[in-house]
Every structure is written in C-alpha cells, then in structure tokens.
Amino acid sequence: MDDLAARHHDAPVDEESRAALAAQDLELRIVANDDADGVVEWLRAMERGFLASEPKEEHTRAVAERIVQRRLAGVFDASGPLPGLPIGTFASWVGELTVPGGGGIPSCAISMVTVAPTHRRRGLLRSMMAGELRVAHELGVPMAMLTVSESTIYGRFGFASAAYSARGRIDTTRVRWTGPATPGRIDFITRERFREVAPDLHDRARRAMPGEIAMPVGHWDRFAGTRPDAEHPERIRALQYTDAAGELQGVALYTVRENEADFPRSKAHLLRLVAATADAYAALWRFVLELDLIGEVEASELAVEEPVFWMIGDRRAATVTVRDHQYLRILDVPAALTARRYAASGSVVLDVTDPFGFAEGRWLLEVDADGTATVSTDIPEGLPVVRLGVAELSAAYLGSVSLATLTAAGRVEATDVFAAARLFAWPVPARLSFWY
Ligand SMILES: CC(C)(COP(=O)(O)OP(=O)(O)OC[C@H]1O[C@@H](n2cnc3c(N)ncnc32)[C@H](O)[C@@H]1OP(=O)(O)O)[C@@H](O)C(=O)NCCC(=O)NCCS
Structure with a gap:
C-alpha cells in the first residue's frame, strides 16, 4: 500500500490528457511538493477556486507543509499575465477505504479540484479527471x-x-x-494532546466502519486549531474519555456560542468525536448533551443511523438533514468486488458500462457461504443479470443504497432484482465522518 501510494504520487502525468491540453496551448504538469514557490501558487489558485480570499503567506506555508502526501497536478496557461499561477488544480493521493467486512482497499482520493473562472467549461476538468484516473487505473488502484x-x-x-x-x-x-451508563471518566485536555492522540483512535475506529478512510495528515491540525494560521483556536475545547482501566478510548472537540439574550439557550457545536469503543462514544455524547447553559447541540458528518439518535429519549429532539457525502468510483471491478465481504451468498452477472472503459464488461460475481466473493468473466447461462453503469455499481458498493431502489429509479435493470439487492446489502451502514 505504501509502495503503491508512493508510485502513484511520483507517476508522470497521463500522456493523452497532456497532449489534449497541449493542443489548446495549455500545459498539464505535476507541481513537486518541494517546489515551495510552485506549491504556493498552486494553493493560491485552488483557494480562489473555492471562493476564498487571497491567502496569507503564513496560511499557504502551513497548508503546503501538511499536503506533502498529495500529488498536485496543475494546468498552466503560458500566454496569460500570470503564467506561474495554475488555471486548473487537482490533488490526489492513495489512501485506505474501509469496505464492508472491515477490510481496506487502496483508493485514489481526489481533492482541491478547481478550474479558473477564466477557463471554465472548456473541458479542463474532464482532461484532468480522465488523465488522473488513467494514472491510478494503470498503477492498479482499484477505486477512486x-x-x-x-x-x-x-x-x-x-x-x-x-x-x-x-x-x-x-x-x-x-x-x-437513555443510552448506557459508562464506567470511565471524561476530562478536559489541551488541543495539542487531542492532536497527538486522535490519529490512533481514528485508525482504530475507522477500520470497523465501511466508508471511512485513513485521515489525510493535514486534517488533524485543522480540526484541533493547532496550525500556526488557525483562526480563533482558543474557542475549541478538547475532551478525552478514559475507560475504567484508565485506557484512553475517545476524544472530542467542541465550541460554544453564548446566547446573551437567554443564557440557557446557548449553543454547542460538536466538531469531532473520535471513539474507539461504544463506552467512549456514549460518554462523550452524553457529556456534550448535558452541558449546563447549552440548549442546542449541532454536529455534522454524522452517520445517517447515528446511535446517539437512539440514546436521547425523545427522537424528535433531533432535527436531521441527510446529504450525499462519500463518492466512490470503481476502477477495477474484480479487485473492488472481491475486497468487500457479503452478508448473503449467491451469484449474479453484472453487465457494467463505463464512460472511461475501466469497469466495462460482463462480470460474474459469486459469493460463497462465508461471504467471500470471486469475480470472473466466464459466464454460465441462466443466472440473474443486472445491467448498470459504473456509477450505480459504485453507489451500491458499500450497501448504502439498495439495488432495488436504483432499479425502481430506472438507473439499473435486473432480471431478479431481489437476488442482486440481497447480495450487495450490508448490515453496518456506511459513513464518512469528515470532508477531504
Ligand atoms: C467544477 C469545475 C472544476 C468544473 O471545471 P470545468 O473545466 O469548467 O469543467 P469541464 O469543462 O471539464 O466540464 C466537464 C463536464 O462537467 C460539467 N460541469 C462542469 N462543472 C459543473 C458543475 N459545477 N455542475 C454541473 N456540471 C458541471 C460540464 O458541463 C461538462 O459536461 P459534459 O462533459 O457532459 O458536457 C469548476 O467549475 C470549478 O472550479 N468550480 C468551483 C470549485 C469546485 O466546486 N470544485 C469542485 C470541488 S469538488
């Protein structure tokens, strides 16, 4: 995995995309992480794409130091007045995605994608995306x-x-x-201590949760306000939970906003809760929900079936909004489908279309009694057939949406919809607890 990540990071740009952009007098190239000036320009372009102000030097330096794991692709227009400032940015790195059954699959994470408003809708994103996906696919990365x-x-x-x-x-x-009583204790800690201990706890927690990924290194300082350019880090409170044996099992970060007109109606924002055990989870949530003077707690990037909603006595105390979040794109059908486990056995033929061709084909998915799959292209007669695009197969991959729903939506055709839906279903709902 580390070797694959390194080979991906250092790979040259895709020749087809480079040539397509060169035909428009544009240059696609990688900005080396140790090219300090180049990375600053790349970050300035990226921040502008996301509507941020012109970044201060302290900010770009702090971010640059924390994204060295990322491969930074840029598109440059030498004919403009600022030839060193990219007009397209695209970052990627290979990280581990947890799949149903608790295993991990190397996946190409994509982030910081922008095209300058001066060059929009001329196919730059398409060229960068096609090229960078081809690079990942050729190296054998099975998922984006x-x-x-x-x-x-x-x-x-x-x-x-x-x-x-x-x-x-x-x-x-x-x-x-109404949640469980917990035997351990909660204590305030420094934000620096959170920064130090959270990565290990996250690694323990995310390996049990389909959809979660290894945390990009730079994120921890951003969460904890421990980056030199952090704005108002003093507002962030940090907590830890240690179990009855004194072992650290969870940490959390929150901020509060005082309501001067009505003190007991002040608000808390739970920024992050990382729990390696059910005890730690319950204790940290309970602490935040029972804070004096707090009338409302807000948190985002929760699971759709977050256990805390079943711990608060009155389900309507929680107002919940659900949103699409972790997007997947299968690049290698056999590698992706055999990496996950299945909760039912059976066989189904997947007839997959793919605009870039990576996943295209007829695949036989066979799952044995212990939930392990094999994939082949040797297709016997008489099995249920599912016709679907790679986007629909990727949507169903973690079991978050049923193939029966996608069939009802007209996105999938199946000769035996329940056979296919049963195979892909997974009892642990997938989630991703942050943005990247
Ligand atoms: C999103 C963005 C990168 C698109 O770049 P672009 O170079 O203009 O995109 P392309 O010209 O390559 O467009 C490729 C296709 O995507 C479509 N598309 C591009 N941006 C779109 C958008 N915001 N919404 C819907 N469709 C979009 C195009 O219509 C085109 O469709 P087609 O190939 O089916 O005709 C650019 O608009 C941008 O920087 N936006 C602000 C930052 C942002 O939101 N980035 C994405 C972060 S996740």
Missing part, C-alpha cells in the same frame, strides 16, 4: 473517491455517493439520556 462541492459534477465521470452523512441539531432541553 472524493467529497463534492456540488452533487451534479462527478456522475458523468462514473462517481456516485456511496455513503451519506447527516447533520443533526439536538434540542437538549428535550433530551433524557
């Missing part, structure tokens, strides 16, 4: 993944939301704790 600013952009490239996220607002005046 991203979180999106707009849900309309990436379906055409074969991506679909495979894990959803929930934003919850909990009226704490209605909460009566």
Whole structure:
C-alpha cells in the first residue's frame, strides 16, 4: 500500500490528457511538493477556486507543509499575465477505504479540484479527471473517491455517493439520556494532546466502519486549531474519555456560542468525536448533551443511523438533514468486488458500462457461504443479470443504497432484482465522518 501510494504520487502525468491540453496551448504538469514557490501558487489558485480570499503567506506555508502526501497536478496557461499561477488544480493521493467486512482497499482520493473562472467549461476538468484516473487505473488502484462541492459534477465521470452523512441539531432541553451508563471518566485536555492522540483512535475506529478512510495528515491540525494560521483556536475545547482501566478510548472537540439574550439557550457545536469503543462514544455524547447553559447541540458528518439518535429519549429532539457525502468510483471491478465481504451468498452477472472503459464488461460475481466473493468473466447461462453503469455499481458498493431502489429509479435493470439487492446489502451502514 505504501509502495503503491508512493508510485502513484511520483507517476508522470497521463500522456493523452497532456497532449489534449497541449493542443489548446495549455500545459498539464505535476507541481513537486518541494517546489515551495510552485506549491504556493498552486494553493493560491485552488483557494480562489473555492471562493476564498487571497491567502496569507503564513496560511499557504502551513497548508503546503501538511499536503506533502498529495500529488498536485496543475494546468498552466503560458500566454496569460500570470503564467506561474495554475488555471486548473487537482490533488490526489492513495489512501485506505474501509469496505464492508472491515477490510481496506487502496483508493485514489481526489481533492482541491478547481478550474479558473477564466477557463471554465472548456473541458479542463474532464482532461484532468480522465488523465488522473488513467494514472491510478494503470498503477492498479482499484477505486477512486472524493467529497463534492456540488452533487451534479462527478456522475458523468462514473462517481456516485456511496455513503451519506447527516447533520443533526439536538434540542437538549428535550433530551433524557437513555443510552448506557459508562464506567470511565471524561476530562478536559489541551488541543495539542487531542492532536497527538486522535490519529490512533481514528485508525482504530475507522477500520470497523465501511466508508471511512485513513485521515489525510493535514486534517488533524485543522480540526484541533493547532496550525500556526488557525483562526480563533482558543474557542475549541478538547475532551478525552478514559475507560475504567484508565485506557484512553475517545476524544472530542467542541465550541460554544453564548446566547446573551437567554443564557440557557446557548449553543454547542460538536466538531469531532473520535471513539474507539461504544463506552467512549456514549460518554462523550452524553457529556456534550448535558452541558449546563447549552440548549442546542449541532454536529455534522454524522452517520445517517447515528446511535446517539437512539440514546436521547425523545427522537424528535433531533432535527436531521441527510446529504450525499462519500463518492466512490470503481476502477477495477474484480479487485473492488472481491475486497468487500457479503452478508448473503449467491451469484449474479453484472453487465457494467463505463464512460472511461475501466469497469466495462460482463462480470460474474459469486459469493460463497462465508461471504467471500470471486469475480470472473466466464459466464454460465441462466443466472440473474443486472445491467448498470459504473456509477450505480459504485453507489451500491458499500450497501448504502439498495439495488432495488436504483432499479425502481430506472438507473439499473435486473432480471431478479431481489437476488442482486440481497447480495450487495450490508448490515453496518456506511459513513464518512469528515470532508477531504
Ligand atoms: C467544477 C469545475 C472544476 C468544473 O471545471 P470545468 O473545466 O469548467 O469543467 P469541464 O469543462 O471539464 O466540464 C466537464 C463536464 O462537467 C460539467 N460541469 C462542469 N462543472 C459543473 C458543475 N459545477 N455542475 C454541473 N456540471 C458541471 C460540464 O458541463 C461538462 O459536461 P459534459 O462533459 O457532459 O458536457 C469548476 O467549475 C470549478 O472550479 N468550480 C468551483 C470549485 C469546485 O466546486 N470544485 C469542485 C470541488 S469538488
């Protein structure tokens, strides 16, 4: 995995995309992470694409130091007045995605995708995306993944939301704790201590949760406000939970906003809760929900079936909004489908179309009694057949959406919809607890 990540990071750009852009007098190239000036320009272009102000030097330096794992592709227009400032940015790195059954699959994470407004809708994103997906595919990376600013952009490239996220607002005046009592203790810690211990806890937690990925290294300082350019880090409170044996099992970060007109109606924002055990989860949530003077707790990137909604006595104390979140795109059908486990056995033929060709073909998926799959192209007669695009297969991959729903929506055709739906279903709902 580390070797694959390194080979992906250092691979040259895709020749087909380079040539297509060169035909428009544009240059596609990789900006080396140790090219300090080049990375600053790349970041300035990326920030502008996401509507941020012109970044200060302290900010770009802090971010640059924290994205060295990322491969930074840029498109440059030498004919403009600022030839060193890219007009297209595209970051990627190979990280581990947890799949149903608890295993991990190397996946190409994509982020920081922008095209300058001066060059929009001329196919730059398409060229970067096709080229970078080809690089990942040729290296044998079986999956690509991203979180999106707009849900309309990436379906055409074969991506679909495979894990959803929930934003919850909990009226704490209605909460009566019905979750388990917990034997450990909660203590305040410094933000620096959170920064130090959270990565290991996240690694323990995310390996049990389909849809979660290894945390990009730079994220921890951003969460904890421990980056030199952090704005108002003093507002962030950090907590830890240690179990009855004194072992650290969870941490959390939150902020509060005082309501001067009505103190007991002040608000808390739970920024992050990382729990490696059910105890730690319950204890940290309970602590935040029972804070004095807090009338509402808000949290985002929760699971759609977040256990806390079943711990608050009054389900309507929580107002929940659900949104598409973790987008996947299968690049290698046999590698992806054999990496996950299945909760039912059976065989189905998948007839897959793919705009870029990577997943295209007729595949026989056979799952044995212990939930292990094999995939082949040797197709016997008489099996149920599912016809679907790679986006629909990717949507169903973690089990978040049933193939029966996608069939009802006209996105999938199946000769035996329940056979196919049963095979892909998974009892643990997928989630992703952050953006990347
Ligand atoms: C999204 C963005 C990168 C698109 O770049 P672009 O170079 O204009 O896109 P392309 O010209 O390559 O378009 C490729 C296809 O995507 C479509 N598309 C592009 N942006 C779209 C959008 N925001 N919504 C819907 N469709 C979009 C195009 O219509 C085109 O469709 P087609 O190939 O089916 O005709 C650019 O608009 C941007 O930087 N937006 C702001 C930052 C952002 O939201 N980035 C995405 C982060 S997840």
